[in-house]
Amino acid sequence: MLTFVGLGLYDERSITLQGRDALEQADQVFAERYTSRLVGADFDDIEAAHDIDIDLRAREGVEQDPEPILDAAESGDAAFCTAGDTMISTTHVDLRLRAHERGIETRIVHGTTAAAAASSLTGLQNYRFGKATTLPFESAHGGDGVPGSVIETIEANRDRGLHTLVFLDIKVDSDREDYMTGDEAAAMLATDWEETVPAVVVARAGSPDPVVRGDRLDALAEETFGEPLHMLVVPGALHHIERDALVELADLPAEVADLA
Known part of the structure; x- marks a missing residue:
């Protein structure tokens, strides 16, 4: 067995x-x-x-x-x-x-998943998430910036009004572990979208002190979110309850929520 x-x-x-x-x-x-x-x-x-x-x-x-x-x-x-x-x-x-x-x-x-936690902590409805993607370190895919497949996934979801869960890269070597942070991911993605695109960083889901913080990508790139693990959510069109949840639970500025 x-x-x-x-x-x-x-x-x-x-x-x-x-x-x-x-x-x-x-x-x-x-x-x-x-x-x-x-x-x-x-x-x-x-x-x-x-x-x-x-x-x-x-x-x-x-x-x-x-x-x-x-x-x-x-x-x-x-x-x-x-x-x-x-x-x-x-x-x-x-x-x-x-x-x-x-x-x-x-x-x-089965165990609790990061995808379930991202929906629960942000207040975004789980059935309104589209295809998830993983954002790798540049060294992991041999190129500069964000891989085209990641951009295509997020844009395809946004075109359909769906949210995107972005898993952030982990590198484990024999003597070192590296974890992409929410601010690093936001900075990478901010180069491909206009400043008005909102996002939400979810840090340490499942812990006693998870962090859920929403803002424009370029603003999130200037913040820090503490110890790993981090995820990033790029919302699509927001139901009014989802909008209220992000404003209340993720401190997403109301004017940024209205741009989703």
């Missing part, structure tokens, strides 16, 4: 009770942190909280050499966990399909 477990958004307590049980019942537990991570806890905290040992795998250890995970699932109960939900944005469908090819039973224990 291979059980995919979402750890939730913030710390070792963000996991569901079902997820906790799956970790404690597993013979071996694997995890990765290259797609996302818990900023309120490290894997030592998770191990201590659940009295388990975790085999932390690098990207190549999951995507190119999944055999240790599959072998463990074939001979016993293995759990594979990530921050958020293992199949939403931090998708590991390929690993699940490889397990099925070997006749290994799988199941999913």
Whole structure:
């Protein structure tokens, strides 16, 4: 059995009770942190909280050499966990399909996702979000500025009156972790749109002190939003309740809200 477990958004307590049980019942537990991570806890905290040992795998250890995970699932109960939900944005469908090819039973224990938190914290209606996108560091895509695919996604959503959730890049090396911040993302996007385009930074969703701050892109580029992780939302056309929510909950200036 291979059980995919979402750890939730913030710390070792963000996991569901079902997820906790799956970790404690597993013979071996694997995890990765290259797609996302818990900023309120490290894997030592998770191990201590659940009295388990975790085999932390690098990207190549999951995507190119999944055999240790599959072998463990074939001979016993293995759990594979990530921050958020293992199949939403931090998708590991390929690993699940490889397990099925070997006749290994799988199941999913869902965790709270960043997409759900972005909707909940901003007050934007979840069914009015279009396609999400990820804004990479310039060094990650070998070019300058914002990739055309990101611009096209946001513009296509805005043309349809839909909101865009922009995930911000994470770089994990053996000795360093870099997280794109909301102000960095706003500065990059501000070069492609006129100053009147509003946006909302969501920082540390799931934590006791999340930050939700809306303004024009160029104004957000001049602010700081504290510790990671950050997301950016570019609103489309606003329902009047969504407008009021952004003004009240995200401190979006009313005159900027009216430009959405």
